[in-house]
Amino acid sequence: MHVIRKIDELRRYRNAAKGKVALVPTLGYLHQGHASLIRSAKKECDIVIVSIFVNPLQFGPKEDLDKYPRDLKRDKKLCEKEGADCIFCPDESEMYPQGSSLTTINVGQITNHLCALSRPHHFNGVATVVTKLFNIVSPHYAYFGQKDLQQSVVVKRMVADLNIPTIIRVCPIVREKDGLAMSSRNVYLSSKERKIAPILYKSLQLASKMFKEGERDPATITHAVTRKISQEVTAKIGRIEYVEIVDVKSLESVHTVRNGNAIALAIFIGRTRLIDNIIF
Numbered sequence: 001m002h003v004i005r006k007i008d009e010l011r012r013y014r015n016a017a018k019g020k021v022a023l024v025p026t027l028g029y030l031h032q033g034h035a036s037l038i039r040s041a042k043k044e045c046d047i048v049i050v051s052i053f054v055n056p057l058q059f060g061p062k063e064d065l066d067k068y069p070r071d072l073k074r075d076k077k078l079c080e081k082e083g084a085d086c087i088f089c090p091d092e093s094e095m096y097p098q099g100s101s102l103t104t105i106n107v108g109q110i111t112n113h114l115c116a117l118s119r120p121h122h123f124n125g126v127a128t129v130v131t132k133l134f135n136i137v138s139p140h141y142a143y144f145g146q147k148d149l150q151q152s153v154v155v156k157r158m159v160a161d162l163n164i165p166t167i168i169r170v171c172p173i174v175r176e177k178d179g180l181a182m183s184s185r186n187v188y189l190s191s192k193e194r195k196i197a198p199i200l201y202k203s204l205q206l207a208s209k210m211f212k213e214g215e216r217d218p219a220t221i222t223h224a225v226t227r228k229i230s231q232e233v234t235a236k237i238g239r240i241e242y243v244e245i246v247d248v249k250s251l252e253s254v255h256t257v258r259n260g261n262a263i264a265l266a267i268f269i270g271r272t273r274l275i276d277n278i279i280f
Ligand code: AMP
Pocket: 025, 026, 027, 028, 032, 033, 034, 036, 037, 143, 144, 145, 146, 147, 148, 171, 172, 173, 174, 175, 181, 182, 183, 184
């Protein structure tokens, strides 16, 4: 497996590659969620490139950029085990060299909902780094997780709007045995917080059950979900940022819940912000 830090070298590697090229963009500190993306990429493509880059542009000033977990040695092992062909792990100065005027991509309307309300610049940061990675790697396919629902919708919108010739695949959420969606940020949870964290998925399962039993009013479902979460995530322990039922293309709230809509939530447990979603 190749480990490449420089853009020029990555371009040479990519230009010499034969067949279909896949990109799996990540922030690193890889887990089985990332592994599932690499496996999907392996099935469909000949060459799988995993990018590992903690992109400063997508972190707010008070967020966890400095303490975001990093362990390249461990990440290499996982990539190797899953059969990735190459890791692209540039330094910050390689991606954002001095003199850059930080040109950014703004994906417009759909970045105004859900997570964007508390993370106003996050999706422009994501769209910008994904565009840079697409321009560096020129992948035929790129793999994202449904875990970051809004991110996948923003990337799909951007690719369509800008005629980027990369096919976007969105892979299912990989969960721990107790239902907690895997995330690099789960390491922030104390053991007490970790025990509470499965409430996110349990509450989404309640929403799914209500929908299956015929409930179509979004407010009735989101109130029930909020009530269930509040029983465990009391004001002392954390807070609910949002629970919303949205259309998966526009990310706008719906008036009637339909098959294919998503319920998405963001919850603080202690100082850790967790997100999760399911599609009805
Ligand atoms: P991250 O390193 O957190 O930026 O994630 C990189 C990619 O992996 C994103 O497309 C995520 O949506 C995806 N991902 C993260 N966690 C999971 C998970 N539990 N299941 C599936 N995909 C995931």
